[in-house]
Amino acid sequence: MKNITLVLAALVLCLNGCVSELTPVVYPTVDYETVISTTTPLTLEQRAQMNGIYIMQEGRSTFGDTVAVRWDGEAMSIYTVKSVSFFYVRGGMRTDSARFVGYWRAVQGPETGEVSLGILASEGGKELAEGKGNGVGLTLRGTITSPGSSRPNTLVLKKIKALANRTRGFEIIGHRGGGRNSDRLGKSENSIELMLFASQLGATACEIDVYGTSDGVPVVFHDPTFTPRTVQGAYLLGDISNYSLRQIRGFVRLVNGEQLPTLEEALMEVVDKSTIRTIWLDNKDSRVVDEILAIHQRVMDHAASKKRTIRILFGIPTTEIYDAYMKSPLKGTAPVLCELDQASVRASNAAVWAPRFTDGLQSDVVAQMHKEGRDVYCWTMDDPGFILRFLTEGDFDGFCTNYPTLLAALFYTRKDLK
Amino acid sequence: MKCMLLVLAFCASVPCVLKAADSTVVAPPVVQKTAIEISVAGGPQRTFFREPTTPLTDERQFSGMSVMGKLMWHPDHILSVGLLSGYTTFSTESFTKDDIPVLNEPFTLTLEAVPLQLALSMQSGGFEVGVGLGGYLLSSTITGGDAVRQANTIFEIGISTQVSYLFFIGETFSVGPEVNIHLLSNRGIVAISPCLRAKWEFVRY
Numbered sequence: 001m002k003n004i005t006l007v008l009a010a011l012v013l014c015l016n017g018c019v020s021e022l023t024p025v026v027y028p029t030v031d032y033e034t035v036i037s038t039t040t041p042l043t044l045e046q047r048a049q050m051n052g053i054y055i056m057q058e059g060r061s062t063f064g065d066t067v068a069v070r071w072d073g074e075a076m077s078i079y080t081v082k083s084v085s086f087f088y089v090r091g092g093m094r095t096d097s098a099r100f101v102g103y104w105r106a107v108q109g110p111e112t113g114e115v116s117l118g119i120l121a122s123e124g125g126k127e128l129a130e131g132k133g134n135g136v137g138l139t140l141r142g143t144i145t146s147p148g149s150s151r152p153n154t155l156v157l158k159k160i161k162a163l164a165n166r167t168r169g170f171e172i173i174g175h176r177g178g179g180r181n182s183d184r185l186g187k188s189e190n191s192i193e194l195m196l197f198a199s200q201l202g203a204t205a206c207e208i209d210v211y212g213t214s215d216g217v218p219v220v221f222h223d224p225t226f227t228p229r230t231v232q233g234a235y236l237l238g239d240i241s242n243y244s245l246r247q248i249r250g251f252v253r254l255v256n257g258e259q260l261p262t263l264e265e266a267l268m269e270v271v272d273k274s275t276i277r278t279i280w281l282d283n284k285d286s287r288v289v290d291e292i293l294a295i296h297q298r299v300m301d302h303a304a305s306k307k308r309t310i311r312i313l314f315g316i317p318t319t320e321i322y323d324a325y326m327k328s329p330l331k332g333t334a335p336v337l338c339e340l341d342q343a344s345v346r347a348s349n350a351a352v353w354a355p356r357f358t359d360g361l362q363s364d365v366v367a368q369m370h371k372e373g374r375d376v377y378c379w380t381m382d383d384p385g386f387i388l389r390f391l392t393e394g395d396f397d398g399f400c401t402n403y404p405t406l407l408a409a410l411f412y413t414r415k416d417l418k
Numbered sequence: 419m420k421c422m423l424l425v426l427a428f429c430a431s432v433p434c435v436l437k438a439a440d441s442t443v444v445a446p447p448v449v450q451k452t453a454i455e456i457s458v459a460g461g462p463q464r465t466f467f468r469e470p471t472t473p474l475t476d477e478r479q480f481s482g483m484s485v486m487g488k489l490m491w492h493p494d495h496i497l498s499v500g501l502l503s504g505y506t507t508f509s510t511e512s513f514t515k516d517d518i519p520v521l522n523e524p525f526t527l528t529l530e531a532v533p534l535q536l537a538l539s540m541q542s543g544g545f546e547v548g549v550g551l552g553g554y555l556l557s558s559t560i561t562g563g564d565a566v567r568q569a570n571t572i573f574e575i576g577i578s579t580q581v582s583y584l585f586f587i588g589e590t591f592s593v594g595p596e597v598n599i600h601l602l603s604n605r606g607i608v609a610i611s612p613c614l615r616a617k618w619e620f621v622r623y
Contacts, residue, residue: 237570250474
């Protein structure tokens with residue numbers, strides 16, 4: 001009996017000792033160039049005309065009844081609540097019709113496939129070409145491929161109204177730069193590549209994590225230690241603060257092969273190449289608070305020279321960071337986001353208070369914060385039920401989420417926002 | 419990998435169950451023999467990494483060496499239990515300053531491990547199959563550059579298996595070939611070491 005017990009214990013330990021890897025997501029190869037070279041890019045007005053809430057006339061078994069369509073830069077995204085999917089399509093006008101190609105991806109699973117969409121002249125293409133109307137009635141018609149399906153499925157979407165919005169504005173904040181490594185987005189969490197892609201996922205803002213290297217350089221990285229979850233490379237073990245930036249650059253890459261970015265590099269790239277409106281710096285190393293504030297100044301000067309409007313919030317998640325900030329000679333030079341109690345929010349003159357969602361709606365405190373001229377962001381909202389409740393019953397100015405696609409779909413298609 | 423472990427554990431458990439069942443049916447004359455054994459195995463090792471060890475090369479396989487020691491309590495059963503430890507070098511790489519433009523200095527990188535494991539093994543005739551459960555103190559050393567010599571150590575979960583055939587030389591001493599396998603699945607490291615093993619039953623009661 002003792003032996004059997006030992007063997008069973010050994011078995012349990014063996015199984016716990018093995019790590020199952022997630023199946024990699026294989027994205028379809030899409031020929032964007034052929035479509036782009038044979039179409040004319042949409043104007044900003046035409047893109048705004050296309051933005052809106054669409055009903056699914058065909059394809060609702062996969063994507064649900066209602067979806068949000070939103071242009072960002074050169075690409076159009078579609079966000080769905082059912083299957084929590086985003087579409088990334090590019091294309092343009094062909095006289096009085098339109099043609100788009102791209103892919104879709106269910107972010108909570110491995111499903112992905114190709115997308116081919118068009119707008120016929122008789123289904124809103126003519127009005128779109130002429131820039132007439134508000135786009136209501138415009139119909140996107142095409143096909144998608146799906147795993148396990150031998151032939152493409154038909155997709156028909158019809159615009160019924162403009163995207164929902166909120167008087168005070170609202171930030172859809174992508175956690176870790178827009179998503180986690182476990183979501184297999186093809187771009188590593190906290191990488192520059194993901195931050196630049198975050199708006200296609202539905203984010204209007206990014207939360208990024210900041211640690212310091214042994215030589216005091218703030219870098220964007222989520223964990224205090226290097227692990228196979230976050231990096232490739234066998235030799236850098238343990239705390240990130242054990243290593244200099246040169247060693248990190250020399251010996252590790254993020255899990256999808258990207259260079260681990262310094263904070264300054266990441267912020268400059270976001271300013272130059274993205275439409276992200278707000279960056280939340282989740283500061284985790286009190287040694288580099290002064291350097292982070294100095295970088296903030298340099299990046300804001302750069303943004304001003306480019307006439308780029310962006311808000312970079314200095315995050316205070318812990319009392320260590322709070323103490324370091326209050327002692328810093330650069331205190332007051334950056335807008336602060338404080339996750340601590342109300343007294344700390346007021347003492348640090350924070351522009352944003354960021355409570356965790358498990359503390360509830362806190363309507364009275366939120367109203368008081370609004371009266372004091374502060375925004376309130378809640379974190380980390382991933383459950384559709386909680387998101388809907390907090391959107392409709394609460395009065396928050398933004399949510400941080402691991403699934404900006406889900407939040408975007410829920411936010412833009414809601415009817416009863418405050 | 420889980421299937422392999424399941425099969426291994428199942429195979430290991432069958433003789434126990436059979437022996438337990440037999441002992442309830444027949445009561446053989448019992449000659450009590452409990453031993454405490456110490457064994458040492460050493461030899462060359464080939465290590466395979468799931469991913470390249472640095473962004474500088476595509477190298478995933480390295481040669482090194484492994485020395486393992488086991489202290490086992492072997493009651494009058496087919497199963498023995500004890501502790502396993504030792505030392506193994508998973509990889510060593512040297513780079514010139516031309517290899518690493520960002521560093522512009524020569525570097526030597528080494529990854530070593532010390533297993534700290536609960537050892538279980540089953541003997542039948544000269545054959546012995548064992549498994550080590552627990553983990554490894556994984557240590558990396560960077561020599562050169564800013565730090566001159568910088569070592570960092572972490573604990574990483576992992577298992578090892580050993581298969582050996584031992585020839586008795588005298589009443590308490592045996593020696594024979596062994597294959598040692600180390601698996602650190604979280605790090606994507608597998609190491610195989612064909613080695614020579616010597617075992618000594620230094621206490622019997």
